[in-house]
Amino acid sequence: QVQLVQSGAEVKKAGASVKVSCKASGYIFTGYYMHWVRQAPGQGLEWMGRINPQNGVTDFGPNFQGRVTMTRDTSIKTAYLEVNRLRPDDTGVYYCVTSDSSAYYYLGQGTLVTVSS
């Protein structure tokens, strides 16, 4: 079955960088986009962007151009989200999400990133 397992919680200071990983299993990793979604405390879901694991091409949501990088390592079926120059309002839970050819969505368990000033 499809599983997405994310790395553990992170605590960072403003200005630092964070890199979150998402290890996939149970499907062909290069066959489907990997998306990243952010949820700030008490807020809704916000689509950050996606990466095509086959060729590494990325698309970003309008609020995430510039400080966000998405990469992948196909040899270990893992996608990565890196956020640079962290700000306190980057605090939140980050989810990796994939969907299959039927548009059925699978989510990771989420990674809490806390940014202090």
Added chain:
Amino acid sequence: EIALTQSPGTLSLSPGERATLSCRASESVMSNSVAWFQQKPGQPPRLLIYATSSRANGIPDRFSVSGSGTDFTLTISRLEPEDFAVYYCQQYGGSPGYSFGQGTRLEIK
């Protein structure tokens, strides 16, 4: 980018009642491109509906979706205590083309 607006922001109902949640898109969305998620406090979102009207694994048939184009409705025919949560609609289409509604909180009256 297509914006999704959900209404109402909060819906207060009692178990056994019928719930109707709305999701309106700023422009017509692609066929079979809407999903709905349920989220309870401290938990990741859970897929309820995909490809506009298909129930995800384990989702009971009291959950249904209708609509097309710009207007979609999630209906819960008879509320159970475990249905009280926040519900998000999502659309995908175009490039990059993904967006979420702001959510509807379904609370016990």
